[in-house]
Structure formats: C-alpha cells, structure tokens
Amino acid sequence: MWNSRVLAACLTIMAGSASAQECPPFFLLCPRPAEPRLEPRPQPGPPVVAPRDMAPSYGPSYGPRDIAPSYGPGVSPQYRGMYGPVAGEPFPIPAVPLSEVDPTYLRRPVSYPSNEPPGTIIIDPQNRFLYLVQGGGRAIRYGVGVGRQGFSWSGVATIRDKQAWPDWYPPKEMIQRQPELRKHMSRLQSGLGVAGGPGNPLGARAMYLWQGNKDTLYRIHGTNEPATIGQNVSSGCIRMLNQDVIDLYQRTPLGAKVLVLRSRVS
Secondary structure (H helix, E strand, O other): OHHHHHHHHHHHHHHHOOOOOOOOOOHHHOOOOOOOOOOOOOOOOOOOOOOOOOOOOOOOOOOOOOOOOOOOOOOOHHHHHHOOOEOOOOOOEOOOOHHHOOHHHOOEEEEOOOOOOOOOEEEEOOOOEEEEEEEOOEEEEEEOEEEOOOOOOOEEEEEEEEEEOOOEOOOHHHHHHOHHHHHHOEEEOOEEEEOOOOOOOOOOEEEEEEEOOEEEEEEEEEEOOHHHOOOEEEOOOEEEEHHHHHHHHHHOOOOOEEEEOOOOOO
8 A cells, every 4th residue: 555655656746747857765666767878989980091192212202102191180190201300401490380381282292294304393383383393294293482473483494503501692673672681681702692591581492593694583492481382472483391492402403494384373
C-alpha cells in the first residue's frame, strides 16, 4: 500500500511539471531522466598536402622535395627551411616572416613552356612573378614586387652587372620626388648614395639591367620588406625576398637575357 502511494506521488509530480529535472527525496523509486546521447567525436584524418609539382633537381638549394605550401595553418617545413636565416653573409639576413607573405609568391619549380633559351629571365609584372627558364617546359618561379602605376617598364634587357650588398645611388628624379632621402645618403665611391647593408633598399643582391650601352636604371634586387612581395610598390625595379634574390643571383651569369612583359598596370 505504501509503495502504491509513493508511485502515485511520483507520477503526479512528473505529470504536473514537464520541465522537472529532479525527483523528490524518494528519487530512488522514480525513473531517472534519460541521459543525452553523445555522438562519437570525429577522428582527424591524414593531413592534406598540396600537390607537388614534380621537377628535376635545380641545384643544392632547390630540389624536387620542395613542395607547394599547404594552404592550411602555416606552410610546409621545406619552405621554413628555404626561407630561414642565411649564414655566411657579411650582414645578417633573418628568416622571412612567412605569415607576411602570400604563399602563392614563394619560390617553386613550375611548368612554363617558353621559346626562350634556358637561363632567360622572364618577368610578368601583371601577376608579380619572375621566371627563370630551365628548358624542357620548366622554370623556377619567384614572387616579386613590381613598379606601382606610372613606374612600370617593359622590354628586353641584359644583366650587365651584379653586386652583392650593393650601394644604392638614387636617381636625381627620385631625390626630387623624395627629398627626405638625402638624410640617409653619404659620399661613396661613385657619388652620393646609401652604403650597402641591412638598411639599404637594394637588399642583399642586385642585378643591373642594360639595353646596349645604356643603363635602364632598373634593377632586380632584394628587399627588407617581405610584405611588399606580390604588390605594386616600387619605382619600377623588381624586388625579391633576400633569400630568393641570392638564389637567382647564383644561377644567373652576366649577359643573361631579361624579358619584362607588358603590364596593364602601366
């Protein structure tokens, strides 16, 4: 009889309050509310790696194991190695902060059919790429910063000179536009300029473009501003990450042909 009364009381409480989550002190005689069903936690699958563009080895600093970066968090370890600090230089070259560079513009071998002979440099300002033709429909592609509107240039030139840690001699037109440059200049071997070093806008290497016996005043050079790669920012010169311009410098002899394609930005 007592059990019947308790059970009746329990049923009354449950029917009277749909939101009730507990029973009275005699809960041992009441049915417990059903526990929520938990779905099994999904297990992570294998990491997704961007397809590798297979290519023959291009020398000790660039080989077929250099793959395109993952477009997930961070970039591949190979790229962190390629763009790490550079040893053996007269001035420090720190690691590239890869978070500041669009992975599209990191160095890689690519398919690039061209009628130009191996060793030719082709610059595509529209897409901010520099290609070093390898032959067999292949090229090494580098991301670059190019001239902003009004400062772009196109045509065919030759690398007449190459310099490591070059001095910089701004043309007089640039000094007129930016007179604040004078405070950074001093008397150097060839006139007023900025001595080579970490604070020099030409970075760790420079290659000088000539047409015949005339200096075009355009350069392929390094930069200490990694975030500008892939941008239209310069006064016409082609800027590269210091690690990339060193790589290109080592592969490119004097007399190499440079073809700068026309850009719609001009």
